[in-house]
Amino acid sequence: MAAPSPSPSNTETMLQEHRSFPPPPAFAAGAHLSSIEQYEALHARSLEDPDGFWAEVAADLHWFRKWDRVLRWEAPDPVWFGGAKTNLCFNCLDRQVDAGLGDRPAILWEAEAMGPDGAPIVESWSYAGLLEETSRCANALKAMGVKKGDVVTIYMGMVPQLAIAMLACARIGAVHSVIFGGFSAAAIADRVVDGNSRFVITCDGSYRRGRVVPLKATVEEALQREGAGIVTDVLVYRRTRDADAPFTAKADGGRDHDWAELVHQQSDDCPAEEMDAEDPLFILYTSGSTGKPKGILHTTAGYMVWAYLTSRLTFDLAGHGDGPRRAGRAGDDRLPWSPGPVDRQSDAPVDIYWCTADCGWITGHSYIVYGLLPNRVPTLMYEGAPDFPAKDRFWDIVERHRVTKFYTAPTAIRAFMKWGDEHVEKHDLSTLRVLGTVGEPINPEAWMWYREKIGGGTCPIVDTWWQTETGGHMLTPLPGATTAVPGSCGKPMLGVSASVVREDGRPAGVNEGGMLVIDKPWPGMLRGIHGDRQRFVDTYWSAVEGKYCPADGARRDENGNFWIMGRTDDVIVVAGHNLGTMEVESALVAHARVAEAAVVGFPHEVKGNGIAAFVIPHGDVPAPGSDGEAAERDALIAHVGRELGPIARPDQIRFTPALPKTRSGKIMRRLLRSVAAGEEVTSDVSTLEDPAILDKLLGR
Ligand code: 6R9
Numbered sequence: 001m002a003a004p005s006p007s008p009s010n011t012e013t014m015l016q017e018h019r020s021f022p023p024p025p026a027f028a029a030g031a032h033l034s035s036i037e038q039y040e041a042l043h044a045r046s047l048e049d050p051d052g053f054w055a056e057v058a059a060d061l062h063w064f065r066k067w068d069r070v071l072r073w074e075a076p077d078p079v080w081f082g083g084a085k086t087n088l089c090f091n092c093l094d095r096q097v098d099a100g101l102g103d104r105p106a107i108l109w110e111a112e113a114m115g116p117d118g119a120p121i122v123e124s125w126s127y128a129g130l131l132e133e134t135s136r137c138a139n140a141l142k143a144m145g146v147k148k149g150d151v152v153t154i155y156m157g158m159v160p161q162l163a164i165a166m167l168a169c170a171r172i173g174a175v176h177s178v179i180f181g182g183f184s185a186a187a188i189a190d191r192v193v194d195g196n197s198r199f200v201i202t203c204d205g206s207y208r209r210g211r212v213v214p215l216k217a218t219v220e221e222a223l224q225r226e227g228a229g230i231v232t233d234v235l236v237y238r239r240t241r242d243a244d245a246p247f248t249a250k251a252d253g254g255r256d257h258d259w260a261e262l263v264h265q266q267s268d269d270c271p272a273e274e275m276d277a278e279d280p281l282f283i284l285y286t287s288g289s290t291g292k293p294k295g296i297l298h299t300t301a302g303y304m305v306w307a308y309l310t311s312r313l314t315f316d317l318a319g320h321g322d323g324p325r326r327a328g329r330a331g332d333d334r335l336p337w338s339p340g341p342v343d344r345q346s347d348a349p350v351d352i353y354w355c356t357a358d359c360g361w362i363t364g365h366s367y368i369v370y371g372l373l374p375n376r377v378p379t380l381m382y383e384g385a386p387d388f389p390a391k392d393r394f395w396d397i398v399e400r401h402r403v404t405k406f407y408t409a410p411t412a413i414r415a416f417m418k419w420g421d422e423h424v425e426k427h428d429l430s431t432l433r434v435l436g437t438v439g440e441p442i443n444p445e446a447w448m449w450y451r452e453k454i455g456g457g458t459c460p461i462v463d464t465w466w467q468t469e470t471g472g473h474m475l476t477p478l479p480g481a482t483t484a485v486p487g488s489c490g491k492p493m494l495g496v497s498a499s500v501v502r503e504d505g506r507p508a509g510v511n512e513g514g515m516l517v518i519d520k521p522w523p524g525m526l527r528g529i530h531g532d533r534q535r536f537v538d539t540y541w542s543a544v545e546g547k548y549c550p551a552d553g554a555r556r557d558e559n560g561n562f563w564i565m566g567r568t569d570d571v572i573v574v575a576g577h578n579l580g581t582m583e584v585e586s587a588l589v590a591h592a593r594v595a596e597a598a599v600v601g602f603p604h605e606v607k608g609n610g611i612a613a614f615v616i617p618h619g620d621v622p623a624p625g626s627d628g629e630a631a632e633r634d635a636l637i638a639h640v641g642r643e644l645g646p647i648a649r650p651d652q653i654r655f656t657p658a659l660p661k662t663r664s665g666k667i668m669r670r671l672l673r674s675v676a677a678g679e680e681v682t683s684d685v686s687t688l689e690d691p692a693i694l695d696k697l698l699g700r
Contacts, residue, residue, distance in 0.1 A: 019444070021451070022483040024458055027433070030325055031316050031480020032337035039481040039491070042335075046494040047520065053495065054080075054523060056335050058305050061374060062086065062095045064274045067301075071521065075546040076537065078521040079278055080302035087272035088281060088304045089171035092373035093131040094272060096320070099342040102128030104320040105378045108352070109160045110397060112207045112384025120400065125160055127373075130167070132268040137161075137168035137259075139266035144199060144233040144257065148173035148273060151197040151283065153231075155179045155188060155219060157206025158383045161237045161259065162359050163369050165201045170281060173273040174199075177283045177295070180360025181206050181215055182663040182689070188222035190293055191285050192231060195530060200234045204245035209388045216245040223255075235259055277301035283530045284362055286468045294539075295530030296362075296468045303471050304370065306524025310472035310493055311371030312337050314462050315405045315434050316479050318351050319376030339376075352431075354380040355407040356394065361664055362468040363438055366524075367407060371472065386412060392423035395454075399427040406454070407436035411665040413446045416454075418595040418618065424453050434479045436462045439665055441564050443586035447486035465489035465564055467550055469540065471524025474498065475562045487586065488561040495522050498562065500554050505544040508555070513565055513580070516554040517547040553580060572601035572609050579648055581669070584611060587643035588650075591636060593617050598659050598667045599650070602676035610651035612676035613640075614659060614697070621655045629655065652676060660693045672697075 028034040033042070046053040051070040058067075058081065068083030096102065103126050111121035125133075146152060152174045156162040158181075169176040177195045179188055181203075192200070202219050205212040216236055223231050236247060237259040248254025275281075278299045285293040311317060318325075323343035326336040334340060353372055357363035359381075372379035380401055386394050394416075398406060416424065435455050442450075442463055451461055460479035466472060475498060477483075477490035484490065492498045497519040500508040508514035518525075525548065529536040543549040553565035565580030572579045581599040588597035596616040604610030615636065622629035633653045641649040654675075660668045668688060674681045675697050688694070 020485045023480050028480040033481040076541040080523045081277040084277040085274040089167045090272040096127040101320050108380045134167045135268045135270035136263045136266040138171045138270040140263040151175045151195040152199045153197045155202045157181045175280045185221035189225035189228040193227040198232050203237045203239040205240035205242045209385045212240050220246045275300045296526050297528045302523035306472045307366045307371035308374045317375045317377045351377045351404045353405040354403045391419045395427035402431040404433045409439040409665050410442040414596045435459045438464045441582040443589045444486035445589045463489045469526040513555045516552045587640045591639045600672045612652040613650040663689045
């Protein structure tokens with residue numbers, strides 16, 4: 001692995017970021033964690049006494065049987081809450097119904113299209129309503145032959161039935177494998193084969209910018225592929241009622257079942273399976289890597305506790321029946337965020353939480369469904385695109401639903417910036433209290449825009465660093481306790497010990513770039529790559545003995561804040577100096593003319609590597625070969641030189657109307673590297689959101 005080697009120049013060329021934003025005092029006063037001292041004390045305790053700490057956290061949730069031992073650790077295989085029996089679906093739904101909160105809103109859903117009267121189509125699902133439909137769906141799965149431990153593939157649009165399908169699997173101990181509804185037939189087939197999955201839940205179609213995406217037809221195509229014929233049963237939720245969607249009923253010799261028939265003829269009584277703590281919960285395939293997809297495995301109890309706690313702290317959540325905050329409770333030695341017994345009469349405000357991710361990604365698993373429902377916080381699901389029917393759709397949703405906590409990706413924020421402030425200014429966003437970002441480094445300019453334009457200049461921003469593999473937040477500001485710095489993902493979550501090391505595994509100095517490693521086990525950690533033990537060990541556990549290596553470059557500053565420098569393979573070594581692609585991108589985006597930038601290295605005769613920047617300008621792309629283009633290029637090169645030092649001056653600048661992104665919003669750097677190097681593009685472009693972008697980049 002090409003880790004950024006220690007080099008003083010690394011620090012010299014770092015973008016200097018001096019702005020910092022402590023929690024607003026009024027916010028901190030009412031927060032679960034309200035000072036840096038409190039965070040530090042709890043963080044120290046969580047590492048010194050993990051057994052005691054996690055036992056207290058876990059006590060907020062329901063267990064059929066308590067654990068014998070909190071943690072048994074033999075790297076890389078932890079046993080968390082060994083001996084315990086629990087069920088995540090039970091903790092999401094039954095627990096709330098049993099506490100008398102069954103009628104409260106659990107999932108709020110908004111369709112992409114407006115209704116015939118021009119008004120938005122909204123559904124509010126209560127805990128009781130969800131429990132009923134989930135139990136029916138779980139019984140339908142059983143009727144199809146699904147047993148505990150079977151892998152069920154889910155390929156759906158963002159409809160409530162997607163969350164219901166996930167919860168139904170968790171209820172009966174089936175292992176779901178959710179595939180993003182924008183993926184191809186080949187991607188489905190690969191995952192079905194790798195997971196040996198004989199069951200699929202899908203929709204006839206989904207809506208995207210008013211058009212129907214033919215999900216069922218894509219599933220059919222996938223099942224024709226080699227090996228994928230193992231699928232015996234497909235449950236189809238008819239969302240679009242598209243007559244073209246292929247459907248051959250099982251009874252007629254096909255595989256298909258209609259949700260409206262099979263699910264709705266089931267009983268709504270389906271007791272939750274008592275799962276062992278380490279029973280598999282789900283597999284989620286990570287995208288972006290070449291070769292065979294990696295099926296990341298998460299298990300029941302640890303993931304549940306981790307999703308619950310990280311949601312609660314990062315977003316400072318207040319749920320139904322929580323009652324007053326700790327500040328209002330005298331003589332109480334529970335952990336400060338613990339809601340304690342349900343207070344049904346409580347009139348304390350409840351959050352309305354919205355994460356704009358898709359359930360096909362880990363962010364949707366942990367921060368739409370599994371972290372929010374056990375916190376009893378209404379979680380909003382939106383079906384469609386951010387610019388449909390107009391570019392203010394998100395802000396319209398925030399205003400109408402009175403959203404208090406909002407979580408999105410930097411790439412979306414940069415798009416909003418580019419679309420113009422007028423779409424934001426039309427709406428009252430004053431209900432917002434915490435803003436989050438995830439998925440890639442956020443450049444300080446976008447961070448400041450997010451804070452000013454969306455957060456009214458007051459909302460704390462949480463830049464959360466984590467991965468599919470980590471199950472939940474690992475490094476993040478905590479909105480009431482830590483001072484946020486634009487571009488930094490803050491400090492380790494409670495229970496997380498993180499450090500930056502040199503290639504030989506020894507600790508890096510302050511502000512010295514190196515490899516990020518996680519030193520100790522945490523409850524939400526991956527338990528393996530499905531069916532590939534060796535790859536699991538090689539990928540994550542071999543760089544530094546006994547430590548988890550996420551393959552991200554990072555540095556830690558003098559205040560203990562972490563800065564992600566991009567994947568370790570994104571670091572460019574230019575004439576012996578390490579440059580994070582992120583630093584150069586941030587410098588470019590700080591220029592008034594630049595909306596978005598992506599930077600990669602390319603082989604350079606003299607410097608080893610040169611820097612190539614792909615730039616989306618505000619307004620028009622300058623005409624290729626024109627004097628105007630040359631002048632703009634020179635201006636940007638000089639600007640980066642001023643910001644970061646001469647070593648960071650890009651060797652190539654290419655103006656482009658768009659960047660190649662995966663459907664999860666990550667820039668496809670290997671493709672840009674090929675373009676910059678003037679090579680033929682041989683990398684797989686099947687996961688690109690818009691394959692036509694490649695032609696634009698190549699001037700075709
Ligand atoms: C949750 C998610 C993981 C990779 C990760 C890192 C990048 C995620 C980030 C971030 C900088 C952040 N990443 N969050 N980089 N700052 N706040 O995105 O999971 O799809 O598995 O991607 O994304 O490089 O290693 P996943």
